[in-house]
Amino acid sequence: MKKSINVHNLSKQFKNFSLNKLSFILNEGEVTGLIGRNGSGKTTLIKSLIGLVNPDSGDIKFWNEDLDQNKDKIGVVFDDFNINMFLTAQEVEKIQKPSFSNWDSDLYSNLLERFEIPKNIKIKDMSKGMKMKLQIASVLARKPKLLILDEITSGLDPVMRDSIIDILFDFIQDETNSILISSHNLEDLEQIIDNVLFIKEGSFIFNNSILDIKDNYVIAYCNKEDFERIDPEFIINNKEHDYNMELLIQHPDQFRNQYPEIQTEAVNLNELFKLVN
Amino acid sequence: MKTLLLENYYSNKNYLPTLFLILIFYGIVFISSMGYVTYIVISTSVFAVSILSRSLFMDSQYKWFYSALSLPINRKRFIQSKFLIMYLSLIIGFLVSILISYVYYLLTKETLNEPWDVIVMILSLGLSYNVIFLSLGIFLNFLYENGKYLLSITYLIPIGIIFIAVKFFHLNLDSIMSLVNYSPIIAVIISFILYLLTVRVFSRRDL
Numbered sequence: 194m195k196k197s198i199n200v201h202n203l204s205k206q207f208k209n210f211s212l213n214k215l216s217f218i219l220n221e222g223e224v225t226g227l228i229g230r231n232g233s234g235k236t237t238l239i240k241s242l243i244g245l246v247n248p249d250s251g252d253i254k255f256w257n258e259d260l261d262q263n264k265d266k267i268g269v270v271f272d273d274f275n276i277n278m279f280l281t282a283q284e285v286e287k288i289q290k291p292s293f294s295n296w297d298s299d300l301y302s303n304l305l306e307r308f309e310i311p312k313n314i315k316i317k318d319m320s321k322g323m324k325m326k327l328q329i330a331s332v333l334a335r336k337p338k339l340l341i342l343d344e345i346t347s348g349l350d351p352v353m354r355d356s357i358i359d360i361l362f363d364f365i366q367d368e369t370n371s372i373l374i375s376s377h378n379l380e381d382l383e384q385i386i387d388n389v390l391f392i393k394e395g396s397f398i399f400n401n402s403i404l405d406i407k408d409n410y411v412i413a414y415c416n417k418e419d420f421e422r423i424d425p426e427f428i429i430n431n432k433e434h435d436y437n438m439e440l441l442i443q444h445p446d447q448f449r450n451q452y453p454e455i456q457t458e459a460v461n462l463n464e465l466f467k468l469v470n
Numbered sequence: 471m472k473t474l475l476l477e478n479y480y481s482n483k484n485y486l487p488t489l490f491l492i493l494i495f496y497g498i499v500f501i502s503s504m505g506y507v508t509y510i511v512i513s514t515s516v517f518a519v520s521i522l523s524r525s526l527f528m529d530s531q532y533k534w535f536y537s538a539l540s541l542p543i544n545r546k547r548f549i550q551s552k553f554l555i556m557y558l559s560l561i562i563g564f565l566v567s568i569l570i571s572y573v574y575y576l577l578t579k580e581t582l583n584e585p586w587d588v589i590v591m592i593l594s595l596g597l598s599y600n601v602i603f604l605s606l607g608i609f610l611n612f613l614y615e616n617g618k619y620l621l622s623i624t625y626l627i628p629i630g631i632i633f634i635a636v637k638f639f640h641l642n643l644d645s646i647m648s649l650v651n652y653s654p655i656i657a658v659i660i661s662f663i664l665y666l667l668t669v670r671v672f673s674r675r676d677l
Contacts, residue, residue, distance in 0.1 A: 243540050245677040261544060269540035275533040277481045284480045291472035292541045 194220045195256060197339045197371040198242065203251035205241060212237055213396045214251070219388075221338075222368040224361075226386035227375035228462065230470055234395040235375040239343050242373075243269050255339070265293055268332035272344035274324045278317035282310055285331050293335045301334035308356075322353035329360060340364060342374040346381055354381055361385055379462035389462065391469065398469060411445040411457040412464050414438070419455055427451075430468045441468040473541060474551035475558075481528050482521055489520055490566065497570040506575075506582055507589050510567040511596030517563025522556050522604055526611045535677060549612065549669045553661070556604045560597065595650055598657035603627065605661040612672040 198219040205212040212234050219225050227235050240246040242253055244260050255263040276285065282305055290296045305312060308326040316324060325345055332340065340361070346354045358381055364370055365385075376382050382389075389406065391399035399406065410429070420431065420438045427448050429441040441464075442448050442457065449457060458464075493513045500509040529535055538548055574580070582589065606624040636646070649656070 240677065244545075245536065245539060247674065247676060264540075264542040267540070271536060273533070275536040277477070277528055277532050277534065279484065280480055288473055288476045288480060289541065291476065292543065 197221050199254045201252040203248050205248045211395045217390055217400055219371055219373055221371050223387045224365060224372040224385050225388040225390055226382040227390045229392035233392045235392055236343055239341055266338040268335060268337035269341045270328050270332055270345050272347050274328045279315050281313050281315055282327055283312040289331055295336045297334050301330055304330035322349050338370055340372045344375055346376055346378045358384055379466055383462045407459055410460045411442050412460050413440040413442045413455050413457045415455045432468055478525050478555050493566055494570055497574055501574050506571045507584055507592045513567040514563040515600050518559040518600055521559035525555055545673050546669050549672055552608050553665050560600055594654050598653035601657040601661050605664040609664045609668045612668050
């Protein structure tokens with residue numbers, strides 16, 4: 194399986210923040226979700242990948258080559274469309290098309306039609322959802338093999354979010370395509386991702402497949418007395434509520450054998466996010 | 471490069487008619503009072519400054535470099551486009567000013583007052599000056615985040631350098647005249663050095 198992205202020991206030091214020796218692999222055909230709180234380093238990592246931030250050390254490869262050799266295969270979508278807001282969708286095509294030998298004008302027109310985006314209204318007069326869809330259409334028309342998406346569903350209503358997730362599902366029907374997506378909408382992410390990169394204060398605290406997480410961790414609910422008698426080896430993290438405790442537990446089978454009376458539930462990204470932050 | 475130039479064109483497209491009207495207005499005001507050559511130098515400068523500062527302003531307003539650098543475009547190419555826009559806008563501004571001057575001549579039959587060598591000298595000095603100060607403006611824009619606001623101040627930097635040269639290096643009239651004769655070459659060399667410096671600072675900057 195080819196590696197769309199291979200990051201090894203990526204570090205970057207800022208005044209008040211750093212990325213600390215981040216390593217991960219995104220294989221072709223996979224979707225990886227990048228999650229973490231605001232300011233945890235998601236956007237800085239994405240900016241480092243696409244050359245907007247210069248890393249202090251570490252290696253970033255796309256299909257075993259440098260970024261510059263693969264830029265035409267990579268589509269990047271930010272939460273804002275960073276282009277003159279007085280342009281129209283038609284002008285966006287005229288501007289971007291010369292940079293891509295495989296730009297597909299028919300696909301672009303079809304996507305605009307599907308997304309109900311008129312070709313001749315200015316971007317400034319579009320809703321946030323329309324701007325996002327226009328940005329996605331302009332990226333997909335380049336026929337990329339890798340999408341890097343930064344908070345593309347933030348601030349969108351559920352219908353719009355669903356429609357964007359549908360677009361991503363279509364994209365990954367081609368098993369050589371891959372996606373790296375950062376988002377706070379974890380329910381959306383959970384529908385689509387194979388792997389999760391959980392970043393906290395510039396370091397990965399989880400770098401696993403979703404299946405690994407579901408197999409190796411559970412959420413347990415108990416009272417304080419039960420909590421005190423649980424072997425701390427099982428507990429990754431805990432949160433105290435008014436009436437009970439919520440625990441992130443590793444080695445779920447052993448835990449259930451040892452504490453059959455304690456209620457457990459399969460872990461989901463939302464719970465995982467709340468428990469490790 | 472085509473993408474970068476087209477983005478600049480479409481960003482300025484709606485503004486161009488207003489800019490041409492301003493140049494016509496300047497033509498009416500300046501040609502009668504200062505003559506054709508001074509008008510051509512001033513309006514070329516106004517045109518190039520307007521296009522370039524608008525381009526730099528739009529870049530930071532909409533963070534266009536995020537999108538541009540995620541296309542198959544590198545930072546060096548991005549800087550090249552800014553210098554190319556500068557030279558193109560100087561050429562277009564120059565040609566439009568000549569056209570307006572010619573139309574003014576057809577309407578008024580006012581002829582040139584200056585001798586030919588003075589005309590060539592003023593034009594080459596004026597255009598060289600524009601090349602130097604606009605190149606400085608691009609450099610400062612990419613050196614500091616708010617460098618674009620220094621564009622008006624950069625206009626004074628070449629004057630300051632000339633002042634220092636005359637005051638402290640005691641240039642005489644002959645050496646000043648030889649500098650004037652070589653001013654286009656000097657301007658292009660300075661512009662090229664500033665281009666190299668701009669590429670260097672922009673390559674190192676985190677965006």
